[in-house]
Amino acid sequence: MRRFFSLLVLLLATTAYAQTTPPFASINDIQFVSASDLANCNDTSQFHGDTIRTVGVVIVDGGLVEVSSGSVQGGFRPFIYIADTATGSTSEPFKAIEVLCSYSTGTNLVAHPVASQVIAGDIVEVIGVVDMFARNNQLEIIDFNSLTLLSGTQTPAQPAVVSVGDLNDNNRINQLETGEQWEGAYVEIQNVTVVNVDIFAGGNRVSFDVVDANGNRINVSDRFIAQKMSSHTPVNPESPFAVANGGPGNGQFTPPTVGAFYNSIRGIVLHSGNGCTGGNGRGYELNPFDSTHYDLGASPPFIENVARLPIVPSSTQNVEVNFTAYDLDGTIDALTLYYTDDSLAPVSAFSTVTPQLIPGTADEFSAVIPAFPNGTFVRYFIEAIDNDSNVTQSPFGARDAYENIHFYTVRNGGMVIPDIQTSLDFGASPYVNQQVTVTGFVTASTRVCDLGFVYIQDPNFDEWAGIALVGSPDLAPLFRDEEITVTGTVEENFGFTQINVSSLTKTGNTQTIQPVVINPNMPAMYTSGEVEKYEGMLVRAENPNGKVVISDPRRGNFGDYLISTDTANGLNESTIVLAGRDGNSRSSLYVSVVNDSAWATSNGMMMVPVVLTNQSMEFDAIEGVWYFGFGEYRLLPRANDDFINPNFSLDSLDCRPTVSVKQFDNDVFARIFPNPAQTQVTVQANRGDAIVVYDLNGRVISQETLKNGEAVVNVENLQSGMYIMRLVEQGRVIKTAKVLVQ
Numbered sequence: 001m002r003r004f005f006s007l008l009v010l011l012l013a014t015t016a017y018a019q020t021t022p023p024f025a026s027i028n029d030i031q032f033v034s035a036s037d038l039a040n041c042n043d044t045s046q047f048h049g050d051t052i053r054t055v056g057v058v059i060v061d062g063g064l065v066e067v068s069s070g071s072v073q074g075g076f077r078p079f080i081y082i083a084d085t086a087t088g089s090t091s092e093p094f095k096a097i098e099v100l101c102s103y104s105t106g107t108n109l110v111a112h113p114v115a116s117q118v119i120a121g122d123i124v125e126v127i128g129v130v131d132m133f134a135r136n137n138q139l140e141i142i143d144f145n146s147l148t149l150l151s152g153t154q155t156p157a158q159p160a161v162v163s164v165g166d167l168n169d170n171n172r173i174n175q176l177e178t179g180e181q182w183e184g185a186y187v188e189i190q191n192v193t194v195v196n197v198d199i200f201a202g203g204n205r206v207s208f209d210v211v212d213a214n215g216n217r218i219n220v221s222d223r224f225i226a227q228k229m230s231s232h233t234p235v236n237p238e239s240p241f242a243v244a245n246g247g248p249g250n251g252q253f254t255p256p257t258v259g260a261f262y263n264s265i266r267g268i269v270l271h272s273g274n275g276c277t278g279g280n281g282r283g284y285e286l287n288p289f290d291s292t293h294y295d296l297g298a299s300p301p302f303i304e305n306v307a308r309l310p311i312v313p314s315s316t317q318n319v320e321v322n323f324t325a326y327d328l329d330g331t332i333d334a335l336t337l338y339y340t341d342d343s344l345a346p347v348s349a350f351s352t353v354t355p356q357l358i359p360g361t362a363d364e365f366s367a368v369i370p371a372f373p374n375g376t377f378v379r380y381f382i383e384a385i386d387n388d389s390n391v392t393q394s395p396f397g398a399r400d401a402y403e404n405i406h407f408y409t410v411r412n413g414g415m416v417i418p419d420i421q422t423s424l425d426f427g428a429s430p431y432v433n434q435q436v437t438v439t440g441f442v443t444a445s446t447r448v449c450d451l452g453f454v455y456i457q458d459p460n461f462d463e464w465a466g467i468a469l470v471g472s473p474d475l476a477p478l479f480r481d482e483e484i485t486v487t488g489t490v491e492e493n494f495g496f497t498q499i500n501v502s503s504l505t506k507t508g509n510t511q512t513i514q515p516v517v518i519n520p521n522m523p524a525m526y527t528s529g530e531v532e533k534y535e536g537m538l539v540r541a542e543n544p545n546g547k548v549v550i551s552d553p554r555r556g557n558f559g560d561y562l563i564s565t566d567t568a569n570g571l572n573e574s575t576i577v578l579a580g581r582d583g584n585s586r587s588s589l590y591v592s593v594v595n596d597s598a599w600a601t602s603n604g605m606m607m608v609p610v611v612l613t614n615q616s617m618e619f620d621a622i623e624g625v626w627y628f629g630f631g632e633y634r635l636l637p638r639a640n641d642d643f644i645n646p647n648f649s650l651d652s653l654d655c656r657p658t659v660s661v662k663q664f665d666n667d668v669f670a671r672i673f674p675n676p677a678q679t680q681v682t683v684q685a686n687r688g689d690a691i692v693v694y695d696l697n698g699r700v701i702s703q704e705t706l707k708n709g710e711a712v713v714n715v716e717n718l719q720s721g722m723y724i725m726r727l728v729e730q731g732r733v734i735k736t737a738k739v740l741v742q
Helices: 002-015 026-033 035-039 176-182 417-421 522-528 531-534
Strands: 049-060 079-084 094-102 102-104 109-111 120-132 136-141 146-152 186-200 205-211 217-220 262-271 285-287 292-295 304-309 319-328 332-342 351-353 364-369 377-386 392-393 406-409 435-444 454-457 466-470 482-495 496-510 515-520 538-541 548-550 560-564 575-578 620-628 632-636 670-673 680-685 690-694 700-705 710-714 722-727 732-741
Touching: 026 049, 026 079, 026 136, 079 120, 094 120, 094 262, 102 136, 120 620, 136 262, 136 285, 186 217, 186 332, 205 531, 217 262, 304 364, 304 392, 304 538, 304 575, 319 332, 319 377, 351 364, 364 377, 406 680, 417 435, 417 496, 435 466, 435 496, 454 560, 466 482, 496 620, 522 531, 531 548, 531 632, 560 732, 575 620, 670 732, 690 710, 700 710
Parallel strands: 094 136, 217 285, 466 496, 515 538, 575 632
Antiparallel strands: 049 079, 049 120, 079 094, 102 109, 120 136, 120 146, 186 205, 186 262, 205 217, 262 285, 262 292, 304 319, 319 364, 332 351, 332 377, 377 392, 377 406, 435 454, 435 482, 454 466, 482 496, 538 620, 548 560, 560 575, 620 632, 670 680, 680 710, 690 700, 690 722, 722 732
């Protein structure tokens, strides 16, 4: 069936190509970047932005790709991986590429059916645009006729053995000069040790970091079904794990334990740019696509299930550390817990305690750290040595670096937000998957003229002090400035820390949080990851010597634009701003300044008129919430008044938030019907003086006075399209909605 269908695609495509055929380029031509360009931190293809035609041999069965996507019809985003047909028996530099096989029908993104049906060795012709996502080159097909299965097959190349150090350094920073040549290729790394295991997306996904003998680090990622756990249900219709194909209906991967040693791991290299390329991605990463790609070696001791009671102690409480320790191929001969209350002490100066076996168990241990005064920062780690002299530490590498350590702060008043957010390696929260209780003031809400997402912040700290809240319906009625106490589970949503709230109480206190001032140019902090300390916080991007400007009005295909102190500054010296999109981007629909008018109705409907970005725009400052998503940090303005003193007009339709609990005491309820409408719209509201109707360019179309809480708006003579309706009270907007006129 797959071959018959593909033949039909070939016939259809042949008809289309007769009209216009893009120029041909080999995969090697597309991917090749000169040594001098790579040395200058430029990994961009010479064909970037061009529509080209190429031919390649499929490296991976299409049914093994497993990428969920809410934006593609069916929930699956298809990719294929192809190598240059001139490749020999072993993968070669610059001769493989990723192909994104979804395309727009005008109303939807759809998955090309052939992409999930190809098998390794098939030869395909691809017509697509050469683009880049997070510095990873990819061909993006244009339409149904852009992917064709050709006749004949070719044996795919075997993996090339590549050093981890050729791909990334000790900090997982991409090494372009030696790594870029392997982007998209099938490779093998050897003799590596697991140093971190990250289970994320609510426990449905896993990736892990490994290091070689020199400490060079790479992430092993889950682009394929091979690394999906039992909690994952396949989304690829051709997956061999899908029930429809006789599979188990879930993933089968068991995550490794920190300290595990692999003789080798194979997979496809993808690029997630960082370092000199800008961005805060994971560098080059490896994606295995078969269970045989993991060759586990000799077993060191294992230390697992480390738990601390209490998780945040007071000054009168000892801390009990419980954990499991065992050795698969021998015995544990020494077990020690090291700790210190000196934040600057080297490991050699740590105090020690010998953990004791918990009665009635074979491998569960407990050790006690004594009480310390309020505010003390305590660091600790566990070390096990087996009968073969193999050493394991928890966290891995605790003796080698300050950030590789367990830690807590003694708090007589209980946990605070910085306890959750603080990360010595600028990574995940130390409380992931744990239940916590913290208090903070609301800095962003789901109210009209606000961000649409809830954040709270602790005013007693200038770093690590803000966090996003999700989950509970009790979040919706919150106002800015209210103090609340929440209990919930800490989650890492693709590297972004949030609390999934299970209960919420209001304290009755109010306070307006003042933003932390940052310079939009902070390349060193981006490179080191130090900007992580502002995640979830309200910040103010301000030029200490003048104006904030838009240095790049449109960055990529999303809603991003760059702000800086100079229009000449590139990504490394700029802050990313995102507005006008709802959904996964978490950005505001009440911000006019966007990089494309398409965001007015894409992935959420903007509730304010569009003002397109350009390099002439400047501001005294821009405020907003500091967010991490798509591998990069972004500033999310909450509404138009977060743009401080712009040099252009944000007219009377500006969304000036009336969202603080101090500004009005009760909720605004409004009912607008029918919607869509053809002749008239009825508005019923418990408050307000008038209804004002605007088009999407901000022009006033009509105005009706509310009488006894009701107004009827005549729309019969309006052109079909979207219109903004605003409920006004004493000259202030108190409710905004959109109405579709058909």
